[in-house]
Amino acid sequence: MPAVQTIRSRTVVIPTSNIDTDQIIPARFLTATSRAGFGKNLFADWRYDQAGNPKPDFALNKPEAAGARVLVAGRNIGCGSSREHAAWALQDFGIDAVISTEFADIFRTNCLKNGLVPVLVDEKTHAWLLANPQAEVTIDVEKLTLTLPDGTLVKFPLEGFARFCLLNGVDELGYLLSKGDSISAYEQAHR
Amino acid sequence: MFEKVWNDHIVVPETADTPAVLFIDLHLTHEVTTPQAYTELRKRGIKLRRPDLTLATMDHSTPTRTEQVFGGVPISIDSAARQVRQLEENAREFGVELFGLQDERRGIVHVIGPELGLTQPGKTIVCGDSHTSTHGAFGALAFGIGTTEVGHVLATQCLLQRRPKTFAINVINKLPAGVTAKDLILAIIGRIGVSGGTGYVLEYRGDAISALSMDERMTICNMSIEAGARAGMVAPDTTTFAYLEKTPRAPKGDAWQAAVERWKKLPTEAGASFDRSVDIDAATLVPMVTYGTHPGMVAPVNGSVPAHGDAVFEKALAYMGLKAGEPIRDVPVNSVFVGSCTNGRLSDLRNAARVLRGHRLAQGVKMLVVPGSQNVKRAAEAEGLHKIFLDAGAEWRESGCSMCLGMNGDLVPAGQYSISTSNRNFEGRQGVGARTLLASPETAAASAIRGRVTDPREFTSN
Numbered sequence: 036m037p038a039v040q041t042i043r044s045r046t047v048v049i050p051t052s053n054i055d056t057d058q059i060i061p062a063r064f065l066t067a068t069s070r071a072g073f074g075k076n077l078f079a080d081w082r083y084d085q086a087g088n089p090k091p092d093f094a095l096n097k098p099e100a101a102g103a104r105v106l107v108a109g110r111n112i113g114c115g116s117s118r119e120h121a122a123w124a125l126q127d128f129g130i131d132a133v134i135s136t137e138f139a140d141i142f143r144t145n146c147l148k149n150g151l152v153p154v155l156v157d158e159k160t161h162a163w164l165l166a167n168p169q170a171e172v173t174i175d176v177e178k179l180t181l182t183l184p185d186g187t188l189v190k191f192p193l194e195g196f197a198r199f200c201l202l203n204g205v206d207e208l209g210y211l212l213s214k215g216d217s218i219s220a221y222e223q224a225h226r
Numbered sequence: 227m228f229e230k231v232w233n234d235h236i237v238v239p240e241t242a243d244t245p246a247v248l249f250i251d252l253h254l255t256h257e258v259t260t261p262q263a264y265t266e267l268r269k270r271g272i273k274l275r276r277p278d279l280t281l282a283t284m285d286h287s288t289p290t291r292t293e294q295v296f297g298g299v300p301i302s303i304d305s306a307a308r309q310v311r312q313l314e315e316n317a318r319e320f321g322v323e324l325f326g327l328q329d330e331r332r333g334i335v336h337v338i339g340p341e342l343g344l345t346q347p348g349k350t351i352v353c354g355d356s357h358t359s360t361h362g363a364f365g366a367l368a369f370g371i372g373t374t375e376v377g378h379v380l381a382t383q384c385l386l387q388r389r390p391k392t393f394a395i396n397v398i399n400k401l402p403a404g405v406t407a408k409d410l411i412l413a414i415i416g417r418i419g420v421s422g423g424t425g426y427v428l429e430y431r432g433d434a435i436s437a438l439s440m441d442e443r444m445t446i447c448n449m450s451i452e453a454g455a456r457a458g459m460v461a462p463d464t465t466t467f468a469y470l471e472k473t474p475r476a477p478k479g480d481a482w483q484a485a486v487e488r489w490k491k492l493p494t495e496a497g498a499s500f501d502r503s504v505d506i507d508a509a510t511l512v513p514m515v516t517y518g519t520h521p522g523m524v525a526p527v528n529g530s531v532p533a534h535g536d537a538v539f540e541k542a543l544a545y546m547g548l549k550a551g552e553p554i555r556d557v558p559v560n561s562v563f564v565g566s567c568t569n570g571r572l573s574d575l576r577n578a579a580r581v582l583r584g585h586r587l588a589q590g591v592k593m594l595v596v597p598g599s600q601n602v603k604r605a606a607e608a609e610g611l612h613k614i615f616l617d618a619g620a621e622w623r624e625s626g627c628s629m630c631l632g633m634n635g636d637l638v639p640a641g642q643y644s645i646s647t648s649n650r651n652f653e654g655r656q657g658v659g660a661r662t663l664l665a666s667p668e669t670a671a672a673s674a675i676r677g678r679v680t681d682p683r684e685f686t687s688n
Contacts, residue, residue, distance in 0.1 A: 111420065115652060211378055
């Protein structure tokens with residue numbers, strides 16, 4: 036996993052609340068057996084019409100959204116299916132951080148396992164971000180701050196271990212494997 | 227109860243800086259969320275740590291048409307066929323027991339775990355599927371994980387976890403006649419909301435829960451994730467033990483007695499505190515049907531689509547082609563699906579068949595009945611349930627996830643209304659543009675007969 040320290044980008048806003056992982060990446064694309072290439076089908080049914088043409092009204096299709104690496108989403112993003120393909124699709128498309136007031140548990144875990152930063156903000160900050168697409172923001176994982184265009188600093192919570200892993204690009208599997216002796220001892224005691 | 231199971235599986239305790247290392251007793255796997263995890267193991271040269279605690283089946287992208295499962299007709303979706311082959315190769319290479327496409331024990335991962343008796347009280351159970359919460363019906367701590375975590379469990383049989391909070395769902399009194407476990411869980415989700423359980427493990431408690439069968443408890447725990455909770459649990463009791471005693475892989479003889487003694491110590495002590503709780507009076511409930519694009523948008527079958535005013539709510543109603551104030555009962559039904567890990571067990575098929583017996587599907591209605599496992603299918607056929615479905619004009623298929631998520635090509639056409647016993651009414655869940663109404667098997671069957679949403683008590687009250 037690559038290390039993530041700061042992300043500086045314009046935002047793209049999808050204000051819908053309860054965006055489920057079926058919207059982020061519909062099930063019909065899950066028959067792939069590699070992690071790569073899901074970005075082209077990110078939000079497929081919201082992004083394209085039935086003929087496969089981009090819908091001009093959808094946030095990600097607007098010219099001003101091009102290159103935005105921070106997604107501001109409505110409340111409770113990532114509910115539903117555990118598919119990690121949702122995090123892979125966002126990242127493959129070019130999204131490095133997601134901002135919302137609520138994240139579904141499994142989606143949040145999947146984001147962190149891939150270096151995609153979940154930024155949990157208060158209602159007031161969220162309302163401002165929803166109302167001001169293309170805001171230039173900075174996310175600092177070291178300081179756990181989100182900087183708004185006027186310089187306002189908003190703190191966001193992130194568990195210490197998750198922050199450490201993001202900052203250092205640390206692979207959790209390596210950490211778990213380093214606990215092999217403890218795991219063996221547990222297995223011995225629970226035969 | 228949650229704390230007991232949690233504490234019993236701590237390999238390394240959590241600290242301010244690091245999450246706990248939690249041991250996993252049972253890892254259920256399937257074709258869709260494992261390929262990338264095996265690739266990672268292969269890349270790093272890591273072996274599977276505990277093949278004895280790992281089981282693989284195929285369910286999500288597998289065909290339900292008999293000719294494609296048993297008749298040698300190729301699976302119609304090439305990428306799905308490749309995924310099935312990939313799982314076969316991975317299982318062979320890593321030494322995982324696999325219930326392959328033609329195996330008589332194959333089925334939806336959350337139906338076969340309990341059926342085999344591998345799902346047991348006090349176990350930690352994970353699977354790369356959010357409906358792993360189903361297994362909590364036995365007093366197990368069971369939750370869905372992503373593919374990276376599937377890799378962690380394959381490699382170490384452990385997960386890094388922060389301890390979740392606890393949430394008591396107290397369901398007092400008894401469910402009235404004609405009101406099912408599905409109606410109860412839909413009502414609970416309607417009450418606490420689709421993110422009300424985020425960060426919590428739910429414990430379903432109270433007289434109404436104790437009175438439920440294991441199949442019904444599984445329906446309840448299955449949809450915990452639809453309230454945002456990764457796990458839901460029910461205390462093990464004599465109903466649990468009676469179910470497990472008949473299963474092939476439950477402990478036998480002295481080991482069985484010892485296990486039951488252990489399991490009896492799991493229930494939460496009276497007076498124990500929860501981080502949050504809610505009380506639901508089962509006696510006030512009626513059959514429930516969803517009208518929107520998440521499971522929290524739910525109303526009594528005799529009610530109407532509520533008004534809200536919020537833009538997202540309006541967008542959901544527009545997708546559904548419904549208006550505020552419209553009676554739920556008037557919603558037309560084009561497609562009916564009975565099946566899934568929520569309602570694809572034998573009792574669910576019996577309940578649907580009881581309503582459907584002696585009736586035909588309304589004109590233009592298409593109905594698919596998909597057993598949760600091959601075992602359920604055989605048991606249903608032994609009782610003649612398949613004849614009731616076929617006589618009514620429904621299709622009777624091989625087991626799998628099927629039209630719950632439409633990965634295998636079992637799809638609802640755009641714009642059509644589908645009354646479905648599955649768990650998610652998200653936009654496009656059953657096909658691009660499909661409009662899903664979640665309900666119980668009884669409500670689905672009654673609606674199939676009338677061709678519009680129907681209160682099943684019209685058929686079951688006498």
